[in-house]
Amino acid sequence: MPHSAVMNFMKQQGFAQEPPDRAALRFHGLQFQPMIVGSMMLVAILTQSAAIFLLFSALLWLNVLLPAANPFENLYNRLVARRSGRPVLTRAPGPRRFAQGMAATFMLAAGFTLLRGWTAASYAFQGLIAVAFAALLFGKFCLGAYVYHLLKGNVAFANGTCPWSGST
Secondary structure, three states, X not given: OOOHHHHHHHHHHOOOOOOHHHHHHHHHHHOHHHHHHHHHHHHHHHHOOHHHHHHHHHHHHHHHHOHHHOHHHHHHHHHHHHHHOOOOOOOOOHHHHHHHHHHHHHHXXXXXXXXXXXXXXXXXXXXXXXXXXXXXXXXXXXXXXXXXXXXXXXXXXXHHOOHHHOOO
């Protein structure tokens, strides 16, 4: 049975409740995109590459505006899900798309500020990106989805999906 943090993450992302074993498989699929993007953000931070920040910002905006065209989910579905019998990833619900848009905005800001030579501002955006990806990949907590629920007025729901809430 998956840990309650996985079930909370799935609820936070906007997915319908599933049997725990299936939710755990879907969770691993949903982590495919952040693992790739997070790894590239680490490269962008270490190399101070505005181009990488801007490229991945554009890819995430594509995911937000055209969820069916999400290259990460399509790649996962073709290379992993269909070949291994795991559940395919479907179009991202609102909270997940909002989180992608939030990440895309921070990446755009990090890239733009690097291009402008605004080092301190760029470091601030890069720090936010690093913290958000660390929370997502290691803590099973999506800051963007959390903010989505807060903005929608669902404070109790948002707080109930935090890893520290202990609820399932």
